Amino acid sequence: MRAIDLAVDRTGLLAAQASNLDLMRAAVQRSRTCTAVQPYAGLLTPQRLAEAPLMTRDQLAAWGSQPAAPNRITTGDVRLVLRSSGSSGRVRTLLHDRAFNERVEALGARGLCLDGLGPNPFVVNALTPGDLFGGFGFAEAVLARRGAAVLPTGTTLPPEHLAELITDLDVAAIVALPALLHRLRAAMPAELARLRCVYFLGDRMDGAFAAELRAGGTAVRSFAYSTTETGPIGYQCAHLDGGDHHLHEDLVIAEVVDEDGRRLPDGVPGALAVTVLTETGAALVRYLVGDRVTLLAHGCPCGSPARVLRLGGRDDTSANIDGTLVTRDMFDNALAAHGVTGSSAYQVGVSVEEGLFRLALAGTAVAALPADAALAALRSHPTLRKVAESPRFRGLTVDPSGSLPRTTARGKVPFFAIGGDHDGQS
Numbered sequence: 350m351r352a353i354d355l356a357v358d359r360t361g362l363l364a365a366q367a368s369n370l371d372l373m374r375a376a377v378q379r380s381r382t383c384t385a386v387q388p389y390a391g392l393l394t395p396q397r398l399a400e401a402p403l404m405t406r407d408q409l410a411a412w413g414s415q416p417a418a419p420n421r422i423t424t425g426d427v428r429l430v431l432r433s434s435g436s437s438g439r440v441r442t443l444l445h446d447r448a449f450n451e452r453v454e455a456l457g458a459r460g461l462c463l464d465g466l467g468p469n470p471f472v473v474n475a476l477t478p479g480d481l482f483g484g485f486g487f488a489e490a491v492l493a494r495r496g497a498a499v500l501p502t503g504t505t506l507p508p509e510h511l512a513e514l515i516t517d518l519d520v521a522a523i524v525a526l527p528a529l530l531h532r533l534r535a536a537m538p539a540e541l542a543r544l545r546c547v548y549f550l551g552d553r554m555d556g557a558f559a560a561e562l563r564a565g566g567t568a569v570r571s572f573a574y575s576t577t578e579t580g581p582i583g584y585q586c587a588h589l590d591g592g593d594h595h596l597h598e599d600l601v602i603a604e605v606v607d608e609d610g611r612r613l614p615d616g617v618p619g620a621l622a623v624t625v626l627t628e629t630g631a632a633l634v635r636y637l638v639g640d641r642v643t644l645l646a647h648g649c650p651c652g653s654p655a656r657v658l659r660l661g662g663r664d665d666t667s668a669n670i671d672g673t674l675v676t677r678d679m680f681d682n683a684l685a686a687h688g689v690t691g692s693s694a695y696q697v698g699v700s701v702e703e704g705l706f707r708l709a710l711a712g713t714a715v716a717a718l719p720a721d722a723a724l725a726a727l728r729s730h731p732t733l734r735k736v737a738e739s740p741r742f743r744g745l746t747v748d749p750s751g752s753l754p755r756t757t758a759r760g761k762v763p764f765f766a767i768g769g770d771h772d773g774q775s
């Protein structure tokens with residue numbers, strides 16, 4: 350299995366991908382433990398991969414805690430155990446082997462864009478340490494590999510101390526969840542604006558907030574598009590922003606599929622299924638990571654042969670309000686006339702008391718929206734109307750502060766905030 354220098358042409362990149370898929374197929378076929386994938390190992394070719402069954406998060410959750418799970422090509426040699434909540438709320442345990450972790454860090458480092466930061470820059474790692482969450486350690490390792498001087502502050506350093514650190518050391522960049530960046534903008538706007546780059550990881554970045562930072566001269570970049578299970582899937586060059594990422598195509602095959610696993614044409618949004626090309630550890634074949642994405646038909650101005658994937662919303666952004674199943678898409682569509690898009694940062698809070706419920710909109714994308722206009726917009730939507738006209742509905746408020754109040758234990762902002770936290774994944 351080899352990661353290549355991405356300065357090749359498209360033919361070279363696809364050749365590397367095909368050769369790594371060959372290695373994976375051979376490894377699965379000779380494995381004594383990969384009994385779940387072995388029956389269809391013959392489909393692990395560029396021509397036939399689309400015929401292989403999809404692998405779901407529930408399936409992986411069930412396998413995750415078993416060192417000898419039926420999708421492990423090799424067992425033993427564990428270096429890192431990662432845990433994250435599955436969509437069902439069940440704790441999923443992931444055993445990453447030493448070789449896989451090496452590659453996670455190498456791909457993260459290969460993809461990270463450090464343009465404009467100079468050699469050996471100070472970079473604050475303000476991700477959440479602990480909780481067996483991989484993001485903090487990932488950022489530490491990736492930055493160190495690229496020669497940065499990492500300041501592992503985590504999330505508990507008081508903002509005034511962080512502000513002092515940034516000024517005293519002339520810190521070049523920070524890595525943080527978007528929710529923390531919002532709080533830092535409120536607590537230390539001048540120091541945040543001093544940074545040459547703000548990296549976000551683990552959640553979507555609000556377009557308006559990013560534009561504001563850029564207007565002040567700070568670059569805004571995704572640190573990586575990576576999940577706990579798969580490792581890095583995509584990276585952002587200096588020409589990409591928002592949810593757009595180049596794919597690590599030599600080691601990851603990304604497909605955009607419909608509900609039946611059929612490949613969708615370029616430009617059509619669907620579910621992301623990735624095959625992580627590996628000879629060790631777990632076999633992830635057409636694994637549904639839980640994101641809605643689009644493969645862009647056009648290339649990137651940077652000239653890279655690696656295709657560009659645009660992240661849409663997560664597929665679990667749905668909720669049951671007063672017996673009606675609603676989704677983020679419905680709110681995006683209802684509020685589109687007010688400038689809300691699929692990449693806007695906002696949140697729908699639902700508070701229920703004795704069977705009666707209230708809605709609260711929060712976030713920069715809706716801060717200036719009058720509550721009666723928001724309510725009229727919801728009433729104009731065929732499904733949301735059921736909610737807004739329910740006899741149990743007790744009103745809607747809009748938080749004018751622009752802040753996103755309810756975060757999960759890891760600081761992520763779920764789209765629907767209903768009766769306490771529900772956790773997402775990285």
Ligand SMILES: [Zn+2]
Binds near residue numbers: 586588595653
């Ligand atoms: Zn590019």
